[in-house]
Amino acid sequence: MTVSVSLEKITCTFAAKGGGSYTAVKDVDLSVADGEFVSVVGPTGCGKSTLLNVAAGLLKPSSGVTRIFGETLAGVNRRAGYMFQSEALMPWRSALANVTAGLEFRGEDWTAARAKGEDWLARVGLAGFGDRYPHQLSGGMRKRVSLAQMLILDPQILLMDEPFSALDVQTRSLMENELLELWSADRKSVIFITHDLEEAISLSDRVVVLSAGPATHPIGEYAIDLPRPRDVSEIRLTPAFIALHDKIWHAMKSEVLKGYQQTRNRTSA
Amino acid sequence: MKRKLWIWQCLLLVAIFAFWHVATHPELVPPFVWDNPDRAAFFFGEPVKIFKAIYVWFVGGEIYPHLWVTLQETALAFVIGSALGLGIGLWLGLTPFASALLDPYIKAANAMPRVVLAPIFMVWFGLGIWSKVALGVTLVFFIVFFNVYQGVKEVSPVVLNNATMLGATRRQLLRFVYLPSATSWVFSSLHTSVGMAFVGAVVGEYLGSAKGVGYLIHMAEGSFDINTVFAGILVLTVFALVLDFAVSFAERRLLVWRPTQGETQPL
Ligand SMILES: Nc1ncnc2c1ncn2[C@@H]1O[C@H](COP(=O)(O)OP(=O)(O)OP(=O)(O)O)[C@@H](O)[C@H]1O
Ligand SMILES: [Mg+2]
Numbered sequence: 092m093t094v095s096v097s098l099e100k101i102t103c104t105f106a107a108k109g110g111g112s113y114t115a116v117k118d119v120d121l122s123v124a125d126g127e128f129v130s131v132v133g134p135t136g137c138g139k140s141t142l143l144n145v146a147a148g149l150l151k152p153s154s155g156v157t158r159i160f161g162e163t164l165a166g167v168n169r170r171a172g173y174m175f176q177s178e179a180l181m182p183w184r185s186a187l188a189n190v191t192a193g194l195e196f197r198g199e200d201w202t203a204a205r206a207k208g209e210d211w212l213a214r215v216g217l218a219g220f221g222d223r224y225p226h227q228l229s230g231g232m233r234k235r236v237s238l239a240q241m242l243i244l245d246p247q248i249l250l251m252d253e254p255f256s257a258l259d260v261q262t263r264s265l266m267e268n269e270l271l272e273l274w275s276a277d278r279k280s281v282i283f284i285t286h287d288l289e290e291a292i293s294l295s296d297r298v299v300v301l302s303a304g305p306a307t308h309p310i311g312e313y314a315i316d317l318p319r320p321r322d323v324s325e326i327r328l329t330p331a332f333i334a335l336h337d338k339i340w341h342a343m344k345s346e347v348l349k350g351y352q353q354t355r356n357r358t359s360a
Numbered sequence: 361m362k363r364k365l366w367i368w369q370c371l372l373l374v375a376i377f378a379f380w381h382v383a384t385h386p387e388l389v390p391p392f393v394w395d396n397p398d399r400a401a402f403f404f405g406e407p408v409k410i411f412k413a414i415y416v417w418f419v420g421g422e423i424y425p426h427l428w429v430t431l432q433e434t435a436l437a438f439v440i441g442s443a444l445g446l447g448i449g450l451w452l453g454l455t456p457f458a459s460a461l462l463d464p465y466i467k468a469a470n471a472m473p474r475v476v477l478a479p480i481f482m483v484w485f486g487l488g489i490w491s492k493v494a495l496g497v498t499l500v501f502f503i504v505f506f507n508v509y510q511g512v513k514e515v516s517p518v519v520l521n522n523a524t525m526l527g528a529t530r531r532q533l534l535r536f537v538y539l540p541s542a543t544s545w546v547f548s549s550l551h552t553s554v555g556m557a558f559v560g561a562v563v564g565e566y567l568g569s570a571k572g573v574g575y576l577i578h579m580a581e582g583s584f585d586i587n588t589v590f591a592g593i594l595v596l597t598v599f600a601l602v603l604d605f606a607v608s609f610a611e612r613r614l615l616v617w618r619p620t621q622g623e624t625q626p627l
Contacts, residue, residue: 149521167524179522183540183617192536193526226619237522244526 093160095248095280096146096171097122101155103141115141117306119155121299123248126278130291132339133301134347139284140176143250146282147173159248172246174237174254176284180225186236187212187221193244211239215269230257235266242273249274249281256286267294267323275320288343292335293323300342303349311342381407405590413591427599429571433489433561434603437496438554442546444497445504450534450542453512466505474498474560478567487569496560500553504546511545512538547615550607558600573599 098121107113116138123129133139144150145157148168157164159171180189191208195201212221215235225233234257241249255263271294274281285291291298292315300311317331326332382388384400384407417423452459478495485491515538523537546553565574573596580588 147521147525149524169527171525173522173525175518175522177518178516179518181519181523181537181540182619183544185617192523192528196523196527196529196532196536224617226617240522240526 093125094122094158095125095127095160096282097158098142098146099156099158101142101145101152101157103138103145103150104153114306115304117308119308121309123280123282125160125280127297128274128281128283128295129297129299130283130285130295131299131301132285132288132291132343133307134303134343134349134351135286136353137301137304137346138307139301140252143173143252143282143284146248147171147250149173168248170246171248171250172241172244174234174241174249174251176252178225178233180233180236180240182225185222185224186217186228186232189225189236190221190239190243192240197244207243208239211243212236215239216265231259231262234258238266238270247279249279249283251281252284253286254283255290263290264324270294271319271321271323288336288340289327290323292317292332292339293321293326298339300339300346303346303353305353310346311339313339377407380404402586405586409587410590410594413588414595417591417595423573423576423595426571426573426576427595429489430558430561430565430573430599433492433496433564433572434554434557436489436493437557437560438500440493441497441500441557442504442553445501446508446542446546448501449505449508450512450538453509453542454534454538459509466502470502470506475563478564481564482568489571492561492564492569492572495564496557499556499560503549503553503556507545507549508542511542515541544615544618547611550611551604554603554607555600558603562596 098119101116101119101121102114103116104112104114119142121129121131121142131139131142141150145152145155146168148157148164148166148171157168159168181192184192187205187208190211191204194204194207209218209221212218215238217232217235217239220228220232225236228236234254238254255266258266267290283291283294288298295315298313298315299309300313301307302310313335315335317326317329317335384404386398386401452462474495477498478491481491481494485494520533520537523533528536561572562574565572566578569575573592577589577592577596580586580592
């Protein structure tokens with residue numbers, strides 16, 4: 092079994108305001124097999140986005156190594172697509188131009204890129220919205236444009252940072268099913284960050300639970316052996332799902348409370 | 361409401377001119393400040409004569425070459441100043457060392473009153489349009505430069521990271537992220553910079569030239585022809601308003617991607 096992403100002993104220390112430093116994540120080991128769908132859950136502010144930035148090669152860790160298909164990562168991870176937690180579309184480009192941006196960077200032919208872009212917009216349910224600018228789209232629509240923008244490049248590794256948290260419940264299950272379908276068609280490796288444990292379980296092969304910060308590290312890994320193909324809204328009702336949810340939630344609960352408390356203390360301090 | 365406001369604005373304009381006319385006309389009001397009844401007209405001109413001068417200019421066609429020269433100078437100063445401001449703003453925004461090195465010089469150059477450069481430009485570029493363009497460029501440059509410089513520093517890091525992950529090289533980041541973002545900052549300073557280009561052109565003409573509306577004003581002043589001076593000022597004012605309208609129009613077309621408030625249409 093080939094390993095697509097492997098984080099080895101990753102530590103990230105940030106300079107804190109007014110001197111001192113803050114170690115967000117410490118000695119994190121995380122590896123994702125080729126074609127595996129891994130979700131990472133953890134309390135807010137624990138360092139999930141930080142880890143994803145390290146895997147993307149956008150953030151150089153203070154120490155530790157990242158390997159992508161066995162090769163040590165230096166610079167940007169060219170095999171990965173990244174869906175950011177916050178707004179990442181170029182506001183001066185229309186939805187279509189945003190979706191085709193990656194193809195343009197590659198120097199692909201414009202008419203072909205345009206056709207592909209229209210196709211991807213349709214696949215995320217935005218046919219006919221191609222000439223809208225980001226500020227003319229709703230938050231959920233912008234997320235879908237981001238998804239198309241990433242998937243059009245057909246990356247081997249998908250890094251997704253709470254991609255669906257802005258969507259309403261119905262659209263969200265539609266998009267989750269869509270994602271699962273796309274993923275099962277040509278098994279990419281996925282690191283999927285979410286704060287929603289149900290979402291994590293219903294999508295993944297494995298769920299990694301992180302401790303509260305500072306010095307965040309994985310405190311548990313749970314294999315999700317639910318049968319595929321799955322329908323995300325139906326699988327939530329099965330006893331196997333509920334049992335897994337109870338088990339993981341039990342392990343997480345104290346960390347979530349701790350994380351919340353620590354964030355509060357940091358802001359009030 | 362909007363139409364009513366428009367009517368009131370026109371009425372106010374008429375009232376101003378009416379007051380001007382009455383107050384400067386030798387026979388209409390008894391002189392309360394001046395001993396000589398013609399004094400007021402000497403200092404403030406007479407609207408009727410001013411409009412006559414403007415009428416003669418436009419019907420006789422004498423004004424057009426001058427307007428054309430002023431317009432050319434304004435346009436050239438704006439284009440050259442903006443391009444330089446954009447280029448150098450991008451460059452300094454992206455190279456911290458160069459910007460740290462040049463920072464005091466840029467501050468000094470910006471603090472200096474640029475009008476004093478006009479005689480030097482006249483020596484360098486002669487009395488033709490280029491000395492006025494040069495003066496306008498020094499005014500426009502700094503406005504655009506500071507806007508672009510600030511704009512480059514404020515490009516969203518997430519947008520940059522996203523473009524990087526989509527495979528953009530450094531060159532492509534410059535072209536597809538920094539440049540469009542900086543251009544939007546140029547447009548946000550459009551009104552000010554076009555205004556400055558215009559100021560540069562007129563002041564340059566006023567200080568020494570053989571053509572342009574500023575030159576007309578200067579000539580009239582030399583012969584104490586206050587009515588022609590006011591006529592020139594009025595023409596310049598209307599010209600500036602027209603330029604401003606043109607800028608607003610261009611802005612609306614070019615910045616469609618900008619979020620604006622209250623975009624919904626009333627039914
Ligand atoms: N550039 C930075 N400088 C200083 N501190 C940082 C920086 N980036 C992140 N941090 C800190 O590191 C911690 C982890 O941040 P991160 O964004 O990874 O959290 P997260 O797990 O993604 O949270 P959320 O679920 O709310 O998105 C936070 O406490 C944050 O304040
Ligand atoms: Mg995050």
